Every structure is written in C-alpha cells, then in structure tokens.
Amino acid sequence: MPSRLACVLLLASACTAPNGPPAPGPEAAREEAPAPAPERPKPATLGAAFEQPGDPRQQIDHLTVWGWSRDGRYFAFETFDAGPGAATCEGAARLFVVDADSDILVPDGYVEVRPKSPDAQPCDPPDLRAALAPKRTALLQKHGIEVGHLLAPAELQAAAASRPGTKSYALVLPSGQPATATLEVLGGDRERAHEGKGAAFKLDLVRDGQAPCSSSPACVAGPTSGITTSTAASCSPAPTARTSP
Secondary structure, three states, X not given: OHHHHHHHHHHHHHHHOOOOOOOOOOOOOOOOOOOOOOOOOOOOEOOOOEEEOOEHHHOEOEEEEEEEEOOOOEEEEEEEEOOOOOOOOOOEEEEEEEEOOOOEEEEEEEEEEOOOOOOOOOOOOOOHHHHHHHHXXXXXXXXXXXXXXXXXXXXXXXXXXOOOOEEEEEEEOOOOOEEEEEEEEEXXXXXXXXXXXXXXXXXXXXXXXXXXXXXXXXXXXXXXXXOOOOOOOEEOOOOOHHHOO
C-alpha cells in the first residue's frame, strides 16, 4: 500500500507540475562598476644614451648617462676626463654602475681606464672609451641596464639658495610637479682640490607641501634624480614608478 501511494503522489505531482522551466522573476538592479581612472600617459624614453659634452679648459668631464634597468633599480653613467694637456697620453674614462636602492656602487661597479704611459708613442690604449667598452657592455648586461631607457633630462633653473654655501635649482619632475634641488659641496671643490681629500656632496630635493628628501653624502645622487657631478646642469630620472613622486 505505501508503494502504491507513493506512485500516486508521483503521478499527481507530474500532472500538476508546470510545463517547462519556471518563469524568471524580475531582475535585481545591477550595480555598475565604477569606470577605471584614466592612466597618466608615461613619458617617452630617450631611446639613446644622454650625452653632455665636457670642457677640458674648465676641467668639466664629458658625461654619458647610459640608462636604467627596467625595474628601476640600477643605472649607469660614464665620465671622460681628457686631462690637463700636460702630457701626450693622459685622461681617464670612468664607468659607474649604481644600485639605486642602496645608493652605492654595485660590486665591481667602478671601472677606470687610463693610458699605460704618459709618453708612449702611440698612446696605449689609443682610445680610452673604446678600451672601456667591453667591460661596460658586460656590466650593463649583468644588471639589466638598457641603453637609452631613461627620460629626457629636466632643465634646471637657478633659484635662491636656501642656506649659505649651497646652490639651489628649480625643476619640474616627470609627474609635472615642481621641485627644488639644493646642492651642497662637502669637499673636493676647486679651491681645495690640492688637498686631495676627494669629493662629495649632499643633495636635498624638496617638493611642494612635502618634507625634503635628502641623499646621503656621496658622489652619486639617489634614484630620484641624477644631478651631474660636473655641472649640476641636468637631471635624468628613471622612467619607472619607483622614481615618481
């Protein structure tokens, strides 16, 4: 009897069941996702190394900024000193590869090439920068530095010095934000070059409404800017988020 009752109930439910799927109910209002904020266009990279000619008469080295790694951690630059003109073979080509996270040179990140003899005929090596090229190529490849992966240098305009013994410059960062860079030479200026104590400087970068960002006393500025040690006339930041304010 229970089995027959079960069959009757199943047949009754089958006969009274609606044909096809149930009619859909009213759709709930959908919340539209907010439109993504438009991305700020990234500045174009130079695509080639930045060159700043030197002036041997003013003892200003020729500067080459080779570029940055894609992750914004390493950059490389090079200086060429033609020498004072006192010997047939003189001068030096120097390569610097910097870890921007620690603001120091990478291991073996300083390479210098000089003539083997000041009176050799012909000079050995005849071209200092060409002699440096193989070591440069190896170091740039080792640290993923791409030649030309850098932004165009920012133009610096002289500004009123914030304190005695310093020089200040106004500049516009890649974000379009104005800033002021203050450079203080801590040693090795021309008046005291004969002391042979080396050179160092302190760089303060101040953005409107923010606390100043200071580099440690060093021959190379931090990753935010690459103020040249020769003339402090240009700034070549990395084209990555880590250097943006």
